[in-house]
Amino acid sequence: MTFDTIIGQAPIKQRLLDELQQGRVPHALMLWGPEGCGAMPIAVAYAQMLLGGGVMAEKLQHPDLHFVFPIYKKTSGKDSFCDDFLREWRELLLNRPYFGMSEWMDAAGAENQQLIIYANESDAITRKLSLKSSQGGYKVMVIWLPEKMHLTCANKILKLLEEPPPQTVFLLVSEQPDQVLQTIRSRTQMVQVPRLTEDDVREALVDKYAVQEAEARRIARSCAGNMAQALRTITNDADSEYFFELFVELMRLSYARKVKEMKLWSDRVAGMGRERIKAFLEYCQKMVRENFIYNFGRQTELNYMSEREANFAVRFAPFINERNVIGIMEELSLAQRDIGQNTNTKIVFFDFALKMIVLIKNR
Numbered sequence: 090m091t092f093d094t095i096i097g098q099a100p101i102k103q104r105l106l107d108e109l110q111q112g113r114v115p116h117a118l119m120l121w122g123p124e125g126c127g128a129m130p131i132a133v134a135y136a137q138m139l140l141g142g143g144v145m146a147e148k149l150q151h152p153d154l155h156f157v158f159p160i161y162k163k164t165s166g167k168d169s170f171c172d173d174f175l176r177e178w179r180e181l182l183l184n185r186p187y188f189g190m191s192e193w194m195d196a197a198g199a200e201n202q203q204l205i206i207y208a209n210e211s212d213a214i215t216r217k218l219s220l221k222s223s224q225g226g227y228k229v230m231v232i233w234l235p236e237k238m239h240l241t242c243a244n245k246i247l248k249l250l251e252e253p254p255p256q257t258v259f260l261l262v263s264e265q266p267d268q269v270l271q272t273i274r275s276r277t278q279m280v281q282v283p284r285l286t287e288d289d290v291r292e293a294l295v296d297k298y299a300v301q302e303a304e305a306r307r308i309a310r311s312c313a314g315n316m317a318q319a320l321r322t323i324t325n326d327a328d329s330e331y332f333f334e335l336f337v338e339l340m341r342l343s344y345a346r347k348v349k350e351m352k353l354w355s356d357r358v359a360g361m362g363r364e365r366i367k368a369f370l371e372y373c374q375k376m377v378r379e380n381f382i383y384n385f386g387r388q389t390e391l392n393y394m395s396e397r398e399a400n401f402a403v404r405f406a407p408f409i410n411e412r413n414v415i416g417i418m419e420e421l422s423l424a425q426r427d428i429g430q431n432t433n434t435k436i437v438f439f440d441f442a443l444k445m446i447v448l449i450k451n452r
Contacts, residue, residue, distance in 0.1 A: 090134045090147070090186060096297075096316060097289035098127050101282060105135050114139065114227075115278040117250050119235075119261040119269075122282030125315030129233060130186040131282065132260040136229040139258060149179045152223040155230045157214060159190075159204035159237040160197065170213050171206075187316040190234075190364050191328055201362025206238040211245035218249060218257055228254070232261045236268035243270045250276040284314025298323060311395050322395070328365065329395075332372040337401060340408070343445040351442040359434035366434060370425050377417050380409040413448045420444050 092102045101120075108114055120128040136154055137146040145151040156178060162169045171178070174197050181188060181196040194204065214230060222228050235243070250259055250273060261277060263269055287309045293316065294305035300323055312318040321329055335358060342351045358366065379394050383406040394402060409417070420441055427437045 090130060090137060090183075092131075092134050092138075095127055095130045095134060096187075096293045097285050098131060098282060101131060101280060104280070105131070109135075109138060114258060116253050116257065117259040117261070117277040119263055119266065119274065119277040119279050120282050121263040121266040121279065123284055123315065124189040124264055125187055125312070125317035125319070126282045126284055127187065127316065128262045128264075128282040129182075129188075132231055132262050133182060133186065136231055136258075136260055139227040139229055140224070141226060149182060153226070153228045155214075155217050155228070156233070157206060157210060157230065158193070158233040159206055161199050161202035161204050162207075168209050169207065170210060172213070185320065187320055189317045191321075191368055192317070194364055199362075199364075201360070201365070203363045204237065206232075206235070206242055208239040208241035208245075210239075211242040214246055215249065218254055222256060226256065228257045230257070230259050232259065235261045235263055235270075235273060236265045238270075240270070243273055247272055247276065285316055286314065290314065290316060290319050294319060294323065307396070311398075328368065329372075332369050333376075333398060333401075335369065336373055336376050339442060339445065340405060340449065343442065343449045344408070346446050348443070348446075351446075352439055355438035355442050356435055358438050363428060363431075363434070366428055367425065370421055370428070374418060374421050377409055377414065377421070380406040381414045384410065408449055416448050417445070420448070 092106070095102065120132055122128045133149070137151075140146045140151050140153055143151070146154065149156075156175070157171050158174075158178060160169055160171055160174050163173060177196045177198075178193075181193060185192060190204070194200075194202075197204075218228060218230060220228075232238075249257075253259065259277070261269075261273075266274060266279070290312060291302075291305045291309035294300040294308060295302055298320075300308065308319050308322050312322065335354070339351070339354060342354060358369065361369065376394075376398065379398070380402050383394075383399075383402045424437050424441050428434060
């Protein structure tokens with residue numbers, strides 16, 4: 090992976106190249122931005138440059154290149170470490186560098202597990218970085234989603250982040266930096282990676298993935314700068330289809346006030362697992378936002394929906410208006426908060442579904 094293969098983000102790539110050439114490589118760097126912006130590919134390509142390239146670095150098997158990422162316990166009662174998932178991690182990074190939590194869960198075989206960076210991972214990090222560089226150069230530790238790090242782990246690596254061993258570089262990649270421990274953020278150089286432009290995504294789809302121009306243009310508009318989402322679209326991602334069906338079903342049940350069926354709907358959604366539930370809630374927010382905008386009659390300019398979603402919006406959009414859009418978005422935000430705090434998911438969704446009965450009727 091090289092900077093030449095990374096989509097867009099020219100200013101950030103140039104900045105990192107300049108710092109490397111001038112010998113001003115920060116010992117701890119946090120690249121932060123939304124899913125699919127390219128922060129992870131940038132981090133990996135930069136790590137490979139720091140290590141001098143070569144076959145081992147290209148295959149992500151360089152002995153001085155280390156990775157930390159959210160995982161689950163493979164065996165109940167037994168500690169798991171990121172190295173237990175290293176084969177799956179490397180395969181995903183090499184085959185699909187633009188990915189999100191859903192792709193990683195599939196690759197890791199996580200199903201409905203909640204993924205975190207466990208407390209004991211700090212011991213593995215300390216051990217790896219205490220060793221001398223096998224090649225006499227840099228040692229690089231790439232941490233994906235430090236916001237998923239257990240508090241104990243985060244606190245234990247503070248000293249390392251502040252005073253790492255010689256020629257040690259931490260590259261943190263975050264999608265939600267405000268959820269990263271402040272003491273960690275203060276020890277890193279923060280670099281924001283913005284969403285990709287619509288043209289960047291369109292050109293990548295045409296040039297790298299052989300998508301027809303018209304289809305690439307539609308996908309680029311709908312994914313809002315998220316290359317991971319664009320790739321899900323062209324590979325017919327099952328979650329997107331399922332989320333759409335769940336959203337449509339909830340709206341129809343709410344309008345018809347079918348409480349019994351809504352309870353069954355809530356139970357089904359609650360069984361998806363917390364990470365997929367979070368993704369579904371984000372999808373619902375997107376659909377509410379897009380349907381509200383649809384009412385202004387500027388679909389071509391402002392809307393970012395797939396063809397199927399846009400067809401649904403023709404009849405549904407009037408139900409999302411000035412009188413209820415804020416209330417619906419607030420309830421979705423509350424549901425996200427409750428899910429993040431491990432509240433009973435069945436209760437959260439049934440409560441949300443019942444409130445939708447009132448909100449959807451508020452036309």
